[in-house]
Amino acid sequence: MLELTKSRLLRDPETVKVRSRLDELDEIFCRKNLELYLSALAITRDPNSAEDCVHDSLIAVAELKQDIKELEPYLFRVVRNKAIHCVKQIAKNDSSEGIRDYLVTRSDSYENAKLIDQIKEHIGYLDFNHQQVLIMKLFSDLTFDEIAKITENSPNTVASWYRRGLEKLQEKVHENQ
Amino acid sequence: MKTNKLDSIENFERELSQLELAKPSENYVRKGREIINERRATATNFDISTLFSNALAIVGTAAVIATIFVSFVMNAESSFQSDLDNAASAAYEIEKVDAHRLVRSLETFSQQSFASVSTAEEFLLANCQDCHTATYLSAFIPENIEGTPDQISRLMQENIVTLLSNTDS
Numbered sequence: 001m002l003e004l005t006k007s008r009l010l011r012d013p014e015t016v017k018v019r020s021r022l023d024e025l026d027e028i029f030c031r032k033n034l035e036l037y038l039s040a041l042a043i044t045r046d047p048n049s050a051e052d053c054v055h056d057s058l059i060a061v062a063e064l065k066q067d068i069k070e071l072e073p074y075l076f077r078v079v080r081n082k083a084i085h086c087v088k089q090i091a092k093n094d095s096s097e098g099i100r101d102y103l104v105t106r107s108d109s110y111e112n113a114k115l116i117d118q119i120k121e122h123i124g125y126l127d128f129n130h131q132q133v134l135i136m137k138l139f140s141d142l143t144f145d146e147i148a149k150i151t152e153n154s155p156n157t158v159a160s161w162y163r164r165g166l167e168k169l170q171e172k173v174h175e176n177q
Numbered sequence: 178m179k180t181n182k183l184d185s186i187e188n189f190e191r192e193l194s195q196l197e198l199a200k201p202s203e204n205y206v207r208k209g210r211e212i213i214n215e216r217r218a219t220a221t222n223f224d225i226s227t228l229f230s231n232a233l234a235i236v237g238t239a240a241v242i243a244t245i246f247v248s249f250v251m252n253a254e255s256s257f258q259s260d261l262d263n264a265a266s267a268a269y270e271i272e273k274v275d276a277h278r279l280v281r282s283l284e285t286f287s288q289q290s291f292a293s294v295s296t297a298e299e300f301l302l303a304n305c306q307d308c309h310t311a312t313y314l315s316a317f318i319p320e321n322i323e324g325t326p327d328q329i330s331r332l333m334q335e336n337i338v339t340l341l342s343n344t345d346s
Contacts, residue, residue: 062216
């Protein structure tokens with residue numbers, strides 16, 4: 001009786017739909033887990049919170065009842081919304097405790113450590129879009145096309161944000177030298 | 178002059194290429210896949226008691242939704258729309274949130290059923306077309322309320338309208 005019910009349910013259109021969504025979600029996560037993490041990290045600037053945002057988004061998307069036409073951009077949008085929400089919560093609670101460094105050096109040197117401090121200090125003053133694109137392009141080698149897909153903008157817009165952000169960041173760093 | 182500027186930007190870019198973002202932890206991918214696999218297992222592991230309790234929950238929820246819907250339609254449909262419009266223009270003035278998107282989000286929101294504030298928040302974050310609207314609206318979800326859609330969306334509107342009147346005065 002139980003087996004019969006189970007096999008019927010497995011053929012149930014609703015169950016089939018849920019399973020197919022979860023298979024697709026799994027496939028997207030296997031392929032894009034690093035980009036998802038980076039898109040959250042560019043906003044939260046805390047690796048632990050970025051991971052939590054991605055995991056929370058997987059739960060939210062896996063449990064949605066409604067139909068979603070394009071799951072991949074939808075998942076990126078949820079991750080970015082969650083990251084923005086997370087930053088807001090951190091600011092509200094004024095808790096920077098336990099935040100890991102999001103920038104590291106490829107080689108240990110005093111100059112690089114100093115550069116990290118300067119970048120971390122000044123990047124926060126840039127426009128929100130400039131900050132994100134700089135973080136994703138400069139420090140993680142994502143292409144403009146990849147960043148454009150993540151942020152749902154055109155590659156030209158993203159490239160122009162990058163150039164303007166880089167110029168402003170350079171100005172700010174040099175002003176303080 | 179322009180060449181110097183470009184050179185200087187390129188040097189700066191090269192200098193910054195010494196830095197990279199922190200990698201995710203070793204558990205990051207494993208935990209993500211576990212989350213999906215747990216949901217997959219839940220979607221197929223049915224038994225009779227689950228079916229029975231699900232059926233009861235569906236009947237209960239349907240009854241609650243029907244009651245809310247009837248009272249909503251009977252008492253407040255016209256004022257609800259005008260409140261939404263007021264709230265939207267208020268929000269637009271104050272926060273520059275896109276008024277049309279806000280109205281659409283609130284309308285979609287008020288048609289849903291939520292077990293708790295956190296599920297309401299999840300819904301907003303997952304469904305708003307732009308991040309600003311989602312974060313803006315989520316700030317108005319009332320705390321400590323066992324939310325029915327009517328209660329939550331109404332309180333959110335009231336909060337936004339209060340914000341408008343405070344700003345006006």
